[in-house]
Amino acid sequence: MKRYxxxxxxxxxxxFVSACGDSRIHSQGVYMLVxxxxxxxxxxxxxxxxxxxxxxxxxxxxxxxxxxVETRSFTEKDIIAKVTFDKRPSQATQQKRAFKSKxxxxxxxxxxxxxxxxxxxxxxxxxxxxxxxxxxxxxxIFSDMQEELDKGAVRDFPIKLDGIRIVALNVTKLHTDNAxxxxxxxxxxxxxxxxxxxxxxxxxxxxxxxxxxESILKTR
Amino acid sequence: xxxxxxxxxxxxxVALSVLxxxxxxxxxxxxxxxxxxxxxxxxxNLVTQSxxxxxxxxxxxxxxxxxxxxxxxxxHSQESSTTMIDREFERVTNIIRKDMQEFPALQRKLMxxxxxxxxxxxxxxxxxxxxxxxxxxxxxxxxxxxxxxxxRKLLEDxxxxxxxxxxxxxxxxxRSYEERHKILKGAQPSWRSVEKLIGEMDKKMVNLNxxxxxxxxxxxxxxxxxxxxxxxxxxxxxxxxxxxxxxALVMMIALGGAFINYKLIALPMSEMVGASDYITDxxxxxxxxxxxxxxxxxxxGLFLLESLRITQLFPKIASMDDRMRRRLMLASLIFLxxxxxxxxxxxxxxxxxxxxxxxxxRDLASAAPPASDGMIANIPMAGQMIMGFVLPFALAFVAxxxxxxxxxLRTVIGVLLVQSMRGLGFALRFVGVVFRRIAKVLELxxxxxxxxxxxxxRWVVKMxxxxxxxxxxxxxxxx
Numbered sequence: 208m209k210r211y212x213x214x215x216x217x218x219x220x221x222x223f224v225s226a227c228g229d230s231r232i233h234s235q236g237v238y239m240l241v242x243x244x245x246x247x248x249x250x251x252x253x254x255x256x257x258x259x260x261x262x263x264x265x266x267x268x269x270x271x272x273x274x275x276v277e278t279r280s281f282t283e284k285d286i287i288a289k290v291t292f293d294k295r296p297s298q299a300t301q302q303k304r305a306f307k308s309k310x311x312x313x314x315x316x317x318x319x320x321x322x323x324x325x326x327x328x329x330x331x332x333x334x335x336x337x338x339x340x341x342x343x344x345x346x347x348i349f350s351d352m353q354e355e356l357d358k359g360a361v362r363d364f365p366i367k368l369d370g371i372r373i374v375a376l377n378v379t380k381l382h383t384d385n386a387x388x389x390x391x392x393x394x395x396x397x398x399x400x401x402x403x404x405x406x407x408x409x410x411x412x413x414x415x416x417x418x419x420x421e422s423i424l425k426t427r
Numbered sequence: 428x429x430x431x432x433x434x435x436x437x438x439x440x441v442a443l444s445v446l447x448x449x450x451x452x453x454x455x456x457x458x459x460x461x462x463x464x465x466x467x468x469x470x471x472n473l474v475t476q477s478x479x480x481x482x483x484x485x486x487x488x489x490x491x492x493x494x495x496x497x498x499x500x501x502x503h504s505q506e507s508s509t510t511m512i513d514r515e516f517e518r519v520t521n522i523i524r525k526d527m528q529e530f531p532a533l534q535r536k537l538m539x540x541x542x543x544x545x546x547x548x549x550x551x552x553x554x555x556x557x558x559x560x561x562x563x564x565x566x567x568x569x570x571x572x573x574x575x576x577x578x579r580k581l582l583e584d585x586x587x588x589x590x591x592x593x594x595x596x597x598x599x600x601x602r603s604y605e606e607r608h609k610i611l612k613g614a615q616p617s618w619r620s621v622e623k624l625i626g627e628m629d630k631k632m633v634n635l636n637x638x639x640x641x642x643x644x645x646x647x648x649x650x651x652x653x654x655x656x657x658x659x660x661x662x663x664x665x666x667x668x669x670x671x672x673x674x675a676l677v678m679m680i681a682l683g684g685a686f687i688n689y690k691l692i693a694l695p696m697s698e699m700v701g702a703s704d705y706i707t708d709x710x711x712x713x714x715x716x717x718x719x720x721x722x723x724x725x726x727x728g729l730f731l732l733e734s735l736r737i738t739q740l741f742p743k744i745a746s747m748d749d750r751m752r753r754r755l756m757l758a759s760l761i762f763l764x765x766x767x768x769x770x771x772x773x774x775x776x777x778x779x780x781x782x783x784x785x786x787x788x789r790d791l792a793s794a795a796p797p798a799s800d801g802m803i804a805n806i807p808m809a810g811q812m813i814m815g816f817v818l819p820f821a822l823a824f825v826a827x828x829x830x831x832x833x834x835x836l837r838t839v840i841g842v843l844l845v846q847s848m849r850g851l852g853f854a855l856r857f858v859g860v861v862f863r864r865i866a867k868v869l870e871l872x873x874x875x876x877x878x879x880x881x882x883x884x885r886w887v888v889k890m891x892x893x894x895x896x897x898x899x900x901x902x903x904x905x906x
Contacts, residue, residue: 233705259791268703294701296694300783307791 235269235424236341237261238332240325241287242276242350248319253377253416254349258310260420261347267292267299270339273310274328276350277320278357281327287313291339325354326362329402333368343425344371351379352398369406374423376413456873457880464870471866478859485852489845496841497660501652503834504663508649515642519635526631537624540617547614550607667838674831681825685721688770688818691811693717695776721822724766728823731759738830767819774815778808 239261241254258273265271272289274280288309292299329346336344346368352375356362375398384391399410413419435444456463565585571578651659697713704712733744734756744755789796874881 233708234703263788263791266702267697268701294703295698296702296780297698297783299702300780300787303787304790 232342233268234339234341234343235265236336236339236344237265237269237271237347237424238335238345239271239273239347239349240276240280240328240332241273242323242325242348243317244276244320244323244355246319247351247379248317250349250377250379251314251317255310255314257347257349257376257416257420257423259307261423262303262307264424265292265303267294267296270336270341271306272332272335274331275313275317275320276323276325276328276348278322278324279327279360280324281331283331285328285331286335289335322357322360323350323353323355324360324362325350325352326356326366327360329368329373329405330366333366333371336371345374345424346371347374347376347423349376351377351381352394353381366401366405368402371407372409372411372425373402373407374411374413376423377416378412378414453877453880457877460873460877463873467869467873468866471862471869474862475859478855478862482852482855482859485848485855489848489852492841492848493845496838496845497655499841500660500663500667500838501655503838504659505649505652508645508652512642512645512649515638515645519638519642522631522635522638530628533624533628537621540621540624543617544614544621547610547617550610664838664842667835667842670831671835671839674828674835677828678825678832681822681828684818684821685725687814688721688724688822689714689717691777691815691818692720692770692773694780695773696720698776698780720766720770724763724770724819724822725825727759727763727766728819729826729829731756731763731823732826734759738826740826740830740833763819763823767816770819771812771815774811775808778811 239254239258241251242248243251261271268291270289270291272286274286277285288306290302290306292302325348328348332346336346354362375395378395380388380391384394395412402410409425411422413422432438434448435441436447437444565582568578568581568585648659652663693714696717697711700712700716702711702713706712706715729738729740730744732738733741734747734752736745736752739745744752747755786796
């Protein structure tokens with residue numbers, strides 16, 4: 208009888224330990240970088256739509272942060288809003304409403320920055336996502352992917368994006384790209400090479416925001 | 428291709444190489460003929476013997492299993508028949524105790540009614556008409572020969588008196604009949620009461636008769652079981668198959684109900700245990716929790732029906748004393764009600780969560796809220812709450828088909844196992860027979876491959892046999 212009891216206790220403990228250890232593995236962590244430089248700041252309405260899509264898609268227990276890409280983006284100050292949704296669906300819904308309000312407030316007073324430090328944003332995003340310990344980590348870059356660094360900003364060193372998926376959204380073509388598409392293609396190829404070299408699990412580009420929104424998040 | 432070349436003696440002369448190889452192979456096969464025949468025989472014999480042995484074991488095991496199944500089936504049926512007979516006797520006892528104890532009072536009442544009717548009947552007896560005394564007076568008057576008008580006057584007076592008496596008698600007669608009719612009218616309720624009492628007695632006797640017939644049926648079945656006759660066994664086996672089919676159907680319906688129940692509480696359970704906790708890769712803790720609640724409801728229902736003695740899956744509960752059993756019944760019922768209430772509130776929570784999420788989605792999509800439907804919008808919510816409360820009680824009754832499944836499944840599996848073992852035994856026996864015959868076929872097939880050396884061998888043997896015969900013949904001729 209004692210032997211059966213001990214086996215039962217062992218089984219229950221294994222179940223309990225496995226249940227506890229597994230909780231974050233299934234969660235999603237999304238860090239969205241929103242380019243606010245120059246004319247791209249006018250695209251904020253599109254960015255808000257994507258954020259709303261993310262809010263609608265993410266589940267309780269998932270994490271979401273939205274940060275702006277500025278002259279120097281490797282700072283927590285650029286994070287507009289961040290949240291790890293409560294495990295209870297009702298609380299998570301409240302948090303989503305609050306998050307939406309913060310984004311709406313930011314969209315009203317967005318100011319264009321002089322430079323675009325995407326690499327700094329990526330490093331900051333990786334740091335945030337690693338802290339969340341989410342099972343699926345995604346950095347969404349809402350930008351034309353044209354990086355412009357001011358003097359003194361050092362970004363030409365290897366970065367670490369291990370286990371993170373990178374999704375570039377709404378990568379618009381610049382005037383120069385229109386004149387010579389190779390510039391646009393080279394730019395994208397350069398970014399893909401850079402993030403893959405940094406250890407990113409995947410690189411994806413989504414320009415059709417009307418029909419291809421579901422490609423942003425990796426489904427479980 | 429390079430592999431093929433490695434087998435060729437002269438790769439540039441393929442045909443010659445193949446021929447040389449074939450000759451070597453044939454020679455080898457010819458040399459190994461006797462051992463190969465031995466191997467073929469041994470292997471086939473081994474397979475035949477093994478299959479025969481296994482087949483015999485299977486048939487024996489099937490017979491043993493059948494005997495065991497039979498004894499279990501009969502024992503179980505005997506037990507259930509005993510229970511049925513017990514219950515029938517209990518019913519009869521109840522009828523006798525409840526209805527027959529009223530019989531003396533009923534009989535007394537009936538006797539009183541009968542006595543009253545008898546009295547009334549006696550009272551109704553017809554009053555005979557007064558005897559015609561005046562006839563002899565008339566005869567005397569008629570014999571008078573003289574007297575003038577005196578006889579005539581007398582006769583007239585008598586006639587008058589007769590008329591008077593007749594009228595009086597008729598009036599008396601009518602009055603008497605009227606009284607008798609009144610008595611008979613008064614006796615009508617008594618007759619009705621007697622008829623009613625007899626009807627009641629008849630009904631009770633019919634019930635008793637029906638119970639007696641049922642007991643007769645059960646007793647006949649019981650005798651069949653005791654006698655272990657094949658007809659009863661066959662009937663019981665068929666009954667087990669039918670029981671399993673019906674119970675499985677009901678269980679499927681119950682499973683459908685359980686699934687709906689699960690869907691109803693899985694989402695709100697995430698509010699209690701968290702929506703992002705997983706037990707395995709695809710198994711959410713909230714889903715498991717919902718499943719546990721449903722299983723608990725089914726268990727409570729099982730205990731409730733056990734303590735009510737509707738099912739008898741746990742002999743320990745059945746053998747409990749009545750007070751303890753009643754406590755268990757009460758506890759199970761309370762737990763079931765609590766679980767039903769929890770489920771009902773979870774159903775409400777589900778509705779709230781869904782509407783909250785729908786509202787958030789509208790906000791995120793910047794869509795206008797839908798026009799309020801008032802009462803109609805509340806119908807699904809009320810429906811969910813009612814379902815949440817009712818389904819646990821409906822699930823409780825799953826214990827009845829479950830018991831049937833448990834009891835009949837053993838018989839069905841036993842029968843299927845016996846049939847499978849017999850089928851396998853037959854197949855193995857067949858394989859054994861085939862292998863016994865195939866040994867010769869394989870030998871002949873082997874000999875076909877080495878037909879040329881065999882022909883040479885036969886020719887040489889023939890030649891050898893012929894040489895001494897020819898020498899002997901020559902010697903015979905010389906002598």
